[in-house]
Structure formats: C-alpha cells, structure tokens
Amino acid sequence: MVFWLLAFLSFTSFSAQAEIPKNLKCLWVAYPAFKIIEKSETVLFPDGTQMPYPDDSGLDPRKDFDQIVENVTSLEQMFLIPYPAGFQKNPAGQYIVRAPGLNEDPGRLRYEAFFKKIYGETQAAARSNQVWVNWAVDHSKWLFNKKFGAAQALEKVSIDLLKLTHKHPALAHYVTSPLGGTFNWRPIAGSHNMSVHSFGVAIDINPSKTDYWRWDISKNPNQVPKFRNRIPAEIAEIAEIFESNGFIWGGKWSHYDTMHFEYRPELLMSKEYCEHQFNENYPKQP
Numbered sequence: 001m002v003f004w005l006l007a008f009l010s011f012t013s014f015s016a017q018a019e020i021p022k023n024l025k026c027l028w029v030a031y032p033a034f035k036i037i038e039k040s041e042t043v044l045f046p047d048g049t050q051m052p053y054p055d056d057s058g059l060d061p062r063k064d065f066d067q068i069v070e071n072v073t074s075l076e077q078m079f080l081i082p083y084p085a086g087f088q089k090n091p092a093g094q095y096i097v098r099a100p101g102l103n104e105d106p107g108r109l110r111y112e113a114f115f116k117k118i119y120g121e122t123q124a125a126a127r128s129n130q131v132w133v134n135w136a137v138d139h140s141k142w143l144f145n146k147k148f149g150a151a152q153a154l155e156k157v158s159i160d161l162l163k164l165t166h167k168h169p170a171l172a173h174y175v176t177s178p179l180g181g182t183f184n185w186r187p188i189a190g191s192h193n194m195s196v197h198s199f200g201v202a203i204d205i206n207p208s209k210t211d212y213w214r215w216d217i218s219k220n221p222n223q224v225p226k227f228r229n230r231i232p233a234e235i236a237e238i239a240e241i242f243e244s245n246g247f248i249w250g251g252k253w254s255h256y257d258t259m260h261f262e263y264r265p266e267l268l269m270s271k272e273y274c275e276h277q278f279n280e281n282y283p284k285q286p
Contacts, residue, residue, distance in 0.1 A: 023079040023266075024053050026274040028282065030246075030266035031118050031148050035283070043075060045117055051075060065103035070191060072111045081106040083267040084252060085243050087236040095236035097251065099227040105253040107264050112194055119145050119199035123185040130183050130200045136162040138176040143183040145200040150263045153245040154182075154203065160241045171234055173206060180204025180259050189214055202262035205238075210259035227256055243268060 020036060027043075028034065034043045041053040055076040059068050068077060083106035088096045120126030130143040131151050136158040144151040165172040183200035187193060196202040204210075213225035235258070239249040246265035250257030 020278070021053065021076070022271045022274060023076065025278040026266045026269045026271070027053075027075060029269060029274050029277045032281070033118050033148075043114075049117060051111070051114055051117075055080070061109065062103050065105070069105070069108055070193065072109050075111050075114060078107075078109050078111055079267070080109060083107055083248050083264075085268055087240065095233040097233050097236060100252060100254040100256075103254055105255050107248040107250075107262065107267055108253060108255065110193070110196065115196065115199055115201075116194075119147060119201060123198075126185060126199050127183070133182075134158065135179075137165060137172065140177050140179070142179070142181075142203065143200055144203070145183075145263075149246070149265075150201045153247070153263060153265075157242055157245045157247065160245070161238065164237055164241060168234065168237070171238060174209050174235065175205050175238060178206060178208070180207045196262045202260060204259040205261070207259050210257075212257050212259065213255045225255055227254060 021041065024036065024041065024043075028036065034045050036042070036053075037044050037050070043051040043053060045051075052073075053075045055074045057068070057073055057077070061068055061077070061080040068080075072078065081104060084098075088098070090096055120129050126145070129145050129147055131146045132141045133144045133151050133154050135142055136155075142154075144154045161175050165175065180203075182197065182203045184195070184197040186195055186198060188195045197204075216225060235251065239251060239261075242249060242261045246263055246268055247261040248264045248267055250260030250262075
C-alpha cells in the first residue's frame with residue numbers, strides 16, 4: 001500500500017504528539033486521500049471537503065441499528081461493529097460458519113459521502129475509475145475500481161480462487177459465471193443509500209447458490225431475518241481468500257448476503273499494522 005501514499009506527501013500534518021484514534025489511522029492507511037485536523041479529529045480532503053470522525057450521536061448500533069444504517073453521520077460509526085475476521089474449526093478440522101447475533105452487521109454501516117469522495121461522486125465519475133479485471137476462475141471480465149488497490153486485490157482473489165477450485169472442484173460453481181456482478185450504480189434494495197456496487201468495490205458470487213435476507217422476508221417485510229446460509233462450510237475457504245485480500249463477507253451479517261464481498265481493508269487491518277504504517281507514512285511537518 002505504500003505506493004498509494006506518494007501522491008499525498010505534500011499534505012500538512014498535525015503534531016506527532018497528537019493522539020489519533022486507531023481506527024482513524026486504519027482509515028487513512030487504507031485510503032490516504034485526506035489529512036486529519038488535529039483538534040477536531042476531522043477528515044480534510046484536498047478540495048476543502050471536511051467530514052467528522054467522532055460519533056456524537058449517542059446511538060447504540062445494536063439497539064438503534066435501523067436508524068444508524070440508514071443515516072450514518074460520522075466515520076467512527078463505520079467501526080462500531082467490529083468485523084470478525086477468520087473462521088473457527090471444529091475438532092474434526094471442519095470450518096464453522098457462525099450465525100451472527102441480532103443486528104451484528106459489521107461493514108454495513110457506511111458513511112456514504114466518504115465513499116463518494118474517494119471513489120466517485122457521480123455515476124460518470126465512478127465509471128471513469130473502473131478497469132477490467134480478469135476473473136481467472138472462468139476468464140470472464142468484470143469492472144472494478146482501480147483506486148486504493150481495489151482492482152488489484154480482486155485480481156489477486158481470482159488467482160487464489162483458481163488455485164482453490166483446482167484443489168476443491170466442487171467449489172467452482174460458487175465462484176464462476178453467472179456471477180451477481182460488480183460495478184452497478186444503484187441504491188441498496190429497500191433503502192435510499194447507495195450500494196457499494198455503485199463504486200465498483202463489491203462483487204457478488206453466484207446468486208443462485210447463495211442467500212439474501214430481503215429475498216427471505218419478501219412475503220413478510222416486518223419479520224426479523226433468521227440467518228440462513230445454504231453454502232457448505234467450505235465457503236469459509238472462499239471467504240478467507242477474500243478477507244486476506246481486504247474484502248469483508250456479507251455472510252457475517254445478521255442481515256445476511258452470502259453472495260456479497262466488498263473491499264473494506266480498513267476493517268481488516270490489525271491496529272498494530274495501522275499504527276506502524278501511519279507513523280511511517282503519514283506526512284510529517286517540514
């Protein structure tokens with residue numbers, strides 16, 4: 001990720017003594033397109049756009065989830081539900097896909113204005129940042145955002161998945177065409193918020209083999225979705241590959257979307273890694 005930093009070395013920094021929240025450091029390491037105003041912990045973009053980091057809403061993401069998910073008002077809210085990377089195994093060495101708790105949706109809290117700023121604020125702007133990525137598993141091609149290493153990460157995923165499907169051929173039909181798609185400028189179903197597919201930083205694997213909570217409550221929209229995953233536990237091997245390349249999985253959400261993977265490296269970096277990279281690469285005062 002060091003090559004992302006070169007374009008931003010001219011930014012002015014705050015003092016080295018300032019205590020910066022670790023999650024904000026991870027955000028900068030993942031997307032070094034801004035500087036940080038010291039006293040207010042405000043994100044400042046080169047065009048003068050400012051965005052707040054601290055969450056002063058007083059809302060609880062577990063109790064007030066529906067309210068927050070429709071109106072994320074700060075960058076800190078995106079980190080309120082930690083993403084549980086990795087998978088456990090049972091004594092026989094088989095993967096365990098755990099059912100999330102109520103409103104445990106790590107990554108679904110998105111500050112939309114931030115993603116528009118870094119990936120494209122309009123459909124045309126977002127499209128201009130797309131490049132074709134070769135999906136090595138079946139040699140299809142998909143548009144993905146070239147910024148902040150997203151397209152490179154997806155290409156690496158596809159190569160790793162090709163190796164996995166050679167080892168476990170039964171998994172191939174989950175990650176080969178017809179896939180659910182990548183870049184698609186649209187709102188989330190049932191929401192006024194934009195889908196991350198709008199920015200070309202998400203991919204859906206084979207929808208016919210996966211589950212989505214809105215499909216399952218379509219006849220009773222007021223019911224609480226009961227976690228469902230028809231993909232065998234081996235899906236964990238697919239999800240591990242995505243996670244190791246900076247993608248989170250919608251199969252770890254109580255509002256499950258088991259076909260969905262989105263590029264969110266800031267949620268997967270260790271705090272130690274963020275601390276080191278931030279201290280080494282954040283522009284220093286001259």
